[in-house]
Amino acid sequence: MATLAITLGEPAGIGPDIVASALQNPSAHRRIVIGCATTLKARAQQLGLAMNLVDYGDDPYDTASIEIINCPTEAAVIPGALNTANAASVLQSLERAAHGALRGEFDAIITAPVQKSVINDAGVPFSGHTEFFADMAGVPKVVMMLVAGSLRVALVTTHLPLSAVPKAITSQAITETLHITQRDLQQHFGIANPRLAVLGLNPHAGEGGHLGREEIEIITPCLEQLKNQGFDLLGPLPADTAFQPLILDQVDAVIAQYHDQGLPVLKYAGFGEAVNVTLGLPFIRTSVDHGTALDLAGTGRAKTGSFSAAFELAATLASLKS
Ligand SMILES: NC(=O)C1=CN([C@@H]2O[C@H](COP(=O)(O)OP(=O)(O)OC[C@H]3O[C@@H](n4cnc5c(N)ncnc54)[C@H](O)[C@@H]3O)[C@@H](O)[C@H]2O)C=CC1
Numbered sequence: 001m002a003t004l005a006i007t008l009g010e011p012a013g014i015g016p017d018i019v020a021s022a023l024q025n026p027s028a029h030r031r032i033v034i035g036c037a038t039t040l041k042a043r044a045q046q047l048g049l050a051m052n053l054v055d056y057g058d059d060p061y062d063t064a065s066i067e068i069i070n071c072p073t074e075a076a077v078i079p080g081a082l083n084t085a086n087a088a089s090v091l092q093s094l095e096r097a098a099h100g101a102l103r104g105e106f107d108a109i110i111t112a113p114v115q116k117s118v119i120n121d122a123g124v125p126f127s128g129h130t131e132f133f134a135d136m137a138g139v140p141k142v143v144m145m146l147v148a149g150s151l152r153v154a155l156v157t158t159h160l161p162l163s164a165v166p167k168a169i170t171s172q173a174i175t176e177t178l179h180i181t182q183r184d185l186q187q188h189f190g191i192a193n194p195r196l197a198v199l200g201l202n203p204h205a206g207e208g209g210h211l212g213r214e215e216i217e218i219i220t221p222c223l224e225q226l227k228n229q230g231f232d233l234l235g236p237l238p239a240d241t242a243f244q245p246l247i248l249d250q251v252d253a254v255i256a257q258y259h260d261q262g263l264p265v266l267k268y269a270g271f272g273e274a275v276n277v278t279l280g281l282p283f284i285r286t287s288v289d290h291g292t293a294l295d296l297a298g299t300g301r302a303k304t305g306s307f308s309a310a311f312e313l314a315a316t317l318a319s320l321k322s
């Protein structure tokens, strides 16, 4: 049995809906939701779902119960309507989850989606859970990897404006990404000798320098150095032709240089069933593949497939660790 912390995410989004829906059945794992208890109860009621919520630690563990660590929102929550007053509650829930995971109180964290913009609008710099948890853990570099069936896509850079990407593609960023991905695929995914396909940055991987020089000046020398150290790498490959069975059948993960180079393909392959996992943290963190879907909050139309997959992957990774 694993002890799994679940953060509720943006209270006006579909986080409360998917958490209430997906946690209906008893589980072999202890489930601790961190977020606004009033919001979760209200959303469950709106969706006609029963929720057996008990305060964290109050009762002996019961397979049907959901424990809650309450992080009340400042203002009443209206599904679909963002409110900067409630950003503090979201951040408090993430901090509580990270502190608990760092001290071994939780075996893993599963996050429901947050609305990054409303946290920024509340005056707090925040680019994503990935970077937030890295900061909380004091880890300078982590890797965002999404998994859809046998397809795994990891990113060298995460939440950056496109204009900032080329500068961020450094030998150090690529080297660290490949080290973290290789190590975590070995340690957590049981892949003894991961083979990784690394994408170029430019169209046609730079077309021999005629469409950009990052492949020649940065990526290729970096990959050669890592190959000499024993890494099993393909690339740099043109991104537009890399996602085909000829390549994918021979690799364990694709390394994309930036968010929208790799994730649209992954989400086309498995949106609604895929899982986002942060590699390189000192604790396990998985998440959904989708955002806050404000348009669906409180409607009963939010699908729970990705959350359930994230929950199962977190439980599996936690059991492999112990
Ligand atoms: N892990 C996280 O915290 C993530 C947060 N986000 C944040 O979410 C916010 C909204 O992002 P968008 O790009 O609009 O993406 P989104 O995923 O919220 O919505 C895209 C489309 O997919 C639909 N959709 C999303 N989840 C669904 C579900 N479970 N069931 C059925 N339909 C679903 C939505 O209704 C919408 O039509 C942004 O602030 C973004 O930063 C986005 C991705 C991940």
Ligand SMILES: NCC(=O)COP(=O)(O)O
Binding pocket: 127, 128, 129, 130, 131, 263, 276, 287
């Ligand atoms: N598109 C994936 C995404 O934005 C997830 O971000 P994070 O909040 O998990 O860092």
